[in-house]
Amino acid sequence: MKIEVKNRLKPCAAVSIAIMVIALVLTLMGHGMNLGIDFTGGTLMTYNMGQEFDVADVETVLRDNGVSDAQIAKTGEESTQVQIRISDSENTDALREALETTLSEQYPDMAYVDISRVGAVAGRDLINNAIKSVALASVLMLIYIAFRFDFYSGLAAVIGLVHDVAIMISFTVILSSFIRVETTFIAALLTIVGYSINNTIIIFDRIRENSRKSGVRTKSREEIVNLSVKESLSRTLNTTITTLLTIVTLYIMGVDSIRQFALPLIIGIVSGTYSANMINGYVWAALMDMRTARRKVKA
Numbered sequence: 001m002k003i004e005v006k007n008r009l010k011p012c013a014a015v016s017i018a019i020m021v022i023a024l025v026l027t028l029m030g031h032g033m034n035l036g037i038d039f040t041g042g043t044l045m046t047y048n049m050g051q052e053f054d055v056a057d058v059e060t061v062l063r064d065n066g067v068s069d070a071q072i073a074k075t076g077e078e079s080t081q082v083q084i085r086i087s088d089s090e091n092t093d094a095l096r097e098a099l100e101t102t103l104s105e106q107y108p109d110m111a112y113v114d115i116s117r118v119g120a121v122a123g124r125d126l127i128n129n130a131i132k133s134v135a136l137a138s139v140l141m142l143i144y145i146a147f148r149f150d151f152y153s154g155l156a157a158v159i160g161l162v163h164d165v166a167i168m169i170s171f172t173v174i175l176s177s178f179i180r181v182e183t184t185f186i187a188a189l190l191t192i193v194g195y196s197i198n199n200t201i202i203i204f205d206r207i208r209e210n211s212r213k214s215g216v217r218t219k220s221r222e223e224i225v226n227l228s229v230k231e232s233l234s235r236t237l238n239t240t241i242t243t244l245l246t247i248v249t250l251y252i253m254g255v256d257s258i259r260q261f262a263l264p265l266i267i268g269i270v271s272g273t274y275s276a277n278m279i280n281g282y283v284w285a286a287l288m289d290m291r292t293a294r295r296k297v298k299a
Helices: 007-028 055-064 094-104 120-149 151-174 182-212 221-253 256-298
Strands: 043-046 073-074 081-087 111-118
Touching: 007 151, 007 256, 043 073, 043 094, 043 221, 055 073, 081 094, 081 221, 120 151, 120 182, 151 182, 151 256, 182 221, 182 256, 221 256
Parallel strands: none
Antiparallel strands: 043 081, 043 111, 073 081
16 A cells, blocks of 8 residues: 655644643643642551451452542551552541441451551652653753754754653543553653654654665655655554554553553553654754755855
């Protein structure tokens, strides 16, 4: 099947901007990201179950009482204690009564240990570190790509990187009913930073090779990008589809915490492939054409 590749930078940019605007409007209307306990703080309840226990039993009681985002961990020397972290929006007294009434039937030696308030300091620190990491990665990638290719290639790659991160965050707002922002979301975000730049580098490498070919160098930069994207398309799509098969399987078969990591990752992978093929190369061509135009004016 013959695939025709053309410059569709303007409509693609319009679609991306529309997605970001929708997410911004939803956020301003109070329907922003669905932040997990790590970012909002909550209450930590600790019980000694008196014996080995199944976490699924605790999850069932919580779910029956309308709590789906609690964090449960086994603690203690013999893993007989359970720590349950819930958000501040939950009715702690009612939930505590339900837990003790139901679980004591299965675990007669169950005993209350402690209840305490936990803040969102860790979540805030994690967000700050993630922002710093993305910013540092962007600067280093700009320097590396500028050295390996040219400055405008590095600038286009960083623009694409920011685009992918923004799209991923925007869909997190739009799909807040399905995506809860926890520590795994930050991990997915940083993963996408590396994955996105890989697809871009492949296409930029092809652009550089084609720019040096005698039969191609007479073409316009836009035509060179068209040719380069077309030549790299099968490789990029095969890599993306293979990766998506694994991540989608994780989303379908995994537990809730895995899904909260997999869904943002799926969005980021699709966005990275989309920007690498439809946006980044054409941004480079536009920047290079602007540079050439400025030089002609000065001359």
